[in-house]
Amino acid sequence: MSPTTVRQQDATGPKRGGSASPLSSPALEWLWQYHRDVRRPHLVDCGVVRTATMDILLRRCGKLYVADLLSPLQSDDPKYWDRSGKVPVFLIEDFLTRVPPIPSGSIAAAFCWHLFDLIPRDGLPKIVDLLFSLLQPGGLIFCLLREPYLPTGADTDFRFENLTTLGTVGQANRHFPYPVLTTRELEKLVPAGSVKTFLTRSGRREVLVMK
Amino acid sequence: MSTNQNPTLLGRSLVLKGDLSGNEDLVIEGQFDGNINIQDHCLTVGAHGQLKAEVHARQVVVLGSVNGNITARDKVEIRKTGHVLGDLVAAGIAIEDGAYFKGSIEILREDAAEAPQALASSSAGLSHE
Numbered sequence: 001m002s003p004t005t006v007r008q009q010d011a012t013g014p015k016r017g018g019s020a021s022p023l024s025s026p027a028l029e030w031l032w033q034y035h036r037d038v039r040r041p042h043l044v045d046c047g048v049v050r051t052a053t054m055d056i057l058l059r060r061c062g063k064l065y066v067a068d069l070l071s072p073l074q075s076d077d078p079k080y081w082d083r084s085g086k087v088p089v090f091l092i093e094d095f096l097t098r099v100p101p102i103p104s105g106s107i108a109a110a111f112c113w114h115l116f117d118l119i120p121r122d123g124l125p126k127i128v129d130l131l132f133s134l135l136q137p138g139g140l141i142f143c144l145l146r147e148p149y150l151p152t153g154a155d156t157d158f159r160f161e162n163l164t165t166l167g168t169v170g171q172a173n174r175h176f177p178y179p180v181l182t183t184r185e186l187e188k189l190v191p192a193g194s195v196k197t198f199l200t201r202s203g204r205r206e207v208l209v210m211k
Numbered sequence: 212m213s214t215n216q217n218p219t220l221l222g223r224s225l226v227l228k229g230d231l232s233g234n235e236d237l238v239i240e241g242q243f244d245g246n247i248n249i250q251d252h253c254l255t256v257g258a259h260g261q262l263k264a265e266v267h268a269r270q271v272v273v274l275g276s277v278n279g280n281i282t283a284r285d286k287v288e289i290r291k292t293g294h295v296l297g298d299l300v301a302a303g304i305a306i307e308d309g310a311y312f313k314g315s316i317e318i319l320r321e322d323a324a325e326a327p328q329a330l331a332s333s334s335a336g337l338s339h340e
Contacts, residue, residue: 049312051305058304064316100298100314 026198027206028164031109031140032060041108044099044134046070046115050159050169057111060163065107067099069127073118074155074174092123096130107134112143113158116186117176124181128189128209135211143207148180150203183207223259239275250284258292271301273310284319 035041040062045053046069057064072080072095082089110131119127131141146153155174161167183205187195190209198206218236221227225241232248240257246265247254253270256262260275270285273293281287283301291309302319306312 049306049308049310051308054304054306054316058316058318062317066312066314066316068311068313098313100296102315 022161023166023168023200023202025164025166025206026200027142027196027208028166030196030198031142031208032163034138034140035108038108042106042136044102044107044110044131046111046131047113047159048074048157048169050157052161052167053159056160056163061108065100065102069095069098069115070113070118070157072098073115074157090120090123092120092126095123096126099130102134104133105136108136108139110134110139110141112141114144114146114154114156114176116143116181117146117178118154121178121181125189128186132190132209132211137211139211141207141209143209145181145183145186145205145207146176147203147205151175153203218253218255221260256293280314 041060042063042065043057043061044065044067045057046067047053048070049066049068054064054066071077080091080095082091112131115127116124128141135141144158152175153172154176156168156170156172158166158168183195183197186207186209194210196208196210198208200206216235218238219233221237221239221241221243223240226243227241228244230246230248231237231243234249234252236253236255237247237249238255238257239260239262241259242261244263246267247262248267249269250267251269253272254266254268255272256275256277258274262275262277262279264277264279266277266279266281266283268281268283270287271281271283272288272290273295274290275292276294278296280297281295281299281301283299285301286303286305287299287301288304289295289306289310289312291307293307294311296313298315298317300317300319302321304316304318
C-alpha cells in the first residue's frame with residue numbers, strides 16, 4: 001500500500017475536544033471494504049470496554065480479543081510508571097502485559113483509537129512492533145491521531161455506532177499529554193508505504209497501517 | 212433447563228479446590244480453584260467470588276473475579292463489577308461498561324449461513340443494526 005492521503009469533506013467543522021455527534025469514518029469504510037472477503041476475521045479492540053462496540057464487532061468477527069490499553073493511559077495509572085527517579089519512566093513491558101496472548105500473524109484488524117496519542121513517545125515503537133507482529137498479511141491497524149488544533153479530548157472514548165460510524169463517550173476536557181504525532185513519525189515505525197491517512201474535519205486523522 | 216429450586220451457594224468464607232460438577236444452579240461467593248462443569252445450569256460468581264477455574268455451564272454471570280476460560284452454551288454476562296481474565300466461548304456475550312475483561316471472545320453460531328449476509332452489509336459500509 002503506498003502512502004495515501006484521502007481528504008474527506010465533512011459537513012461539520014472541527015470542534016474543540018471532538019464531536020459529540022456520530023462521525024462517519026472513511027477509514028473504517030475502507031477497512032471493511034478491504035476485508036469484505038474475509039469471512040470471520042480475528043480482531044483486537046484496544047479501547048475501553050464498551051458494550052456497543054463489542055456487540056457490533058462480534059457480529060462481524062470470528063474472534064475478538066479485548067485488550068483495554070486506553071484506560072490506564074487516560075487515568076495515568078501509577079502502576080505503569082516508575083516515579084522513583086528524577087524523570088518518571090513509563091513501564092512499557094508491564095503495560096504490554098495487558099495484551100492477552102494472541103497468535104502472531106492472526107489478526108485482520110486492530111482498533112487502537114487514540115492509543116498512539118496517549119502513550120509516552122518512547123513506548124510507541126514497542127507497541128507498534130507488537131501490534132504489527134500480530135497482524136496477518138494484509139491486516140490493518142486502525143488509529144486516530146489528533147490534529148494540532150485539537151488540544152483536548154484525551155479522555156474521549158470512542159465506540160462503534162455501527163461498523164463505519166463512531167460515537168463518543170466522555171467529557172473531552174482533558175489535554176493530550178504529548179505533542180502531535182505526525183504521520184511521518186508513524187511512518188518511520190513501520191515498513192515504507194504501509195500507512196494510509198484519511199483527513200477529516202473532526203480534528204482527528206484516521207490512519208490505517210497495513211502489514 | 213433451570214431448576215425451580217434455589218441455587219446452591221458457596222459462601223464467602225469457603226475456599227474450595229478441585230473439580231465440581233452437578234445438575235443445579237450455583238452461586239459462588241467464596242474462592243474456588245479447579246474446574247466447574249454444570250452444563251445445563253447457571254453459574255453466578257458473586258461480587259465477592261473469586262474463581263481460578265475452567266468453567267462449562269449453560270449460563271455464566273460474573274460480578275466478582277474469574278481467572279480462567281469460560282464456555283457457556285447460552286450466555287456469559289460480565290457485570291460492571293466483574294473482572295475476567297480468560298477466553299470466552301458462548302452463544303451470547305454481554306459485558307457491561309466498566310467491567311474489566313482481558314482475553315478473547317468467540318461466539319457460538321448455530322447457523323453459519325448468516326455470514327454471507329453480514330459480509331454483504333459490511334462491504335457496503337452499512338450498519339448491522
